[in-house]
Amino acid sequence: MKLLVYGAGVCGSLFAARMHEAGHDVSLLARGERLTALRRHGVRLAEEDGPAARRVPVPVIEHPDSGYDLITVFVRTHQMDAVLESLAGVKGDVLFLLNWAAGPETLGAVIGHERVLLGFPTTGGTMDGDVIRYRKTNFITRRVAIPIGEPDGRTTPRLVRIVETFRTAGINAKAEPRMDAWLRTHAAFEVPLGQAVHAAGGPVALADDPAAVRSMLRLMRQNLAAMKTPPVPRAFAALRALPQGLLVAVLRRFLKSPTAVNSGLNATSPAAAAELDRLAEQLRAPAGAREVPPDRA
Secondary structure (H helix, E strand, O other): OEEEEEOOOHHHHHHHHHHHHOOOEEEEEOOHHHHHHHHHHOEEEEEOOOOOOEEEOOOEEOOOOOOOOEEEEOOOHHHHHHHHHHHOOOOOEEEEEOOOOOOOHHHHHHHOHHHEEEEOOOOOEEEEOOEEEEOOOOHHHHHOOEEEEOOOOOOOHHHHHHHHHHHHOOOOEEEOOOHHHHHHHHHHHHHHHHHHHHHHOOHHHHHOOHHHHHHHHHHHHHHHHHOOOOOOOHHHHHHHHOOHHHHHHHHHHHHOOHHHHOOHHHOOOHHHHHHHHHHHHHHHOOOOOOOOOHHHO
């Protein structure tokens, strides 16, 4: 498979390294200082707090060069306008693996509806200089699969092919027939969580403030109640059904866990805040409403 990985942050770098090690023809697109570091050292990976980093020599490019079998996009929500414009003339199916609650119509309006697939990366980690520190693999993380789906929910030959290709590379993936609802459900949870963590200064600091966790939970419940479709996965319905006290205790425990601490929740950066703001705007819009890129308004 000739593959372009668009975005060289934590998730994109991890994905590109694993596909490269599996023998695929992979190019990793990066810009600025990240591009310079990757050209010098390749993708550098280390397990959480492990002292040693291994180098994976993934080919790096600054601009898409030609047609691909698949383009995977790992960028922040607020960066998508520029990404869509840059991919409009590049051949290949495009799998968007990111936070996105505006529906597939906006994506297809720029690059062609027939090219769009939706998904979400379930891997996590942090950036330590130019080293990606990823979460340790355990029983739970091995069972969590990357959901991937067609916008209309069909199980198409290309979807089956992509899922199988990822699995043979050691990347757990599964077909998700309700991917748009999955992404909106995740955003309903992620926006209050991310904004509360950002305001508190990190997940552990938020966990130490029960009142802030209760306020965050109320916003999650409001977002889920406003959805036009049932939450996907169905487990998220528990956020509306279970007692507040129990949920606050569970959320506080999660915020102090290695999963939360060694994840993007600790990246309380202006870019993270900008992504959450854009995602919140998408949640407030009716499901499927089209966002118009600024230069097309």
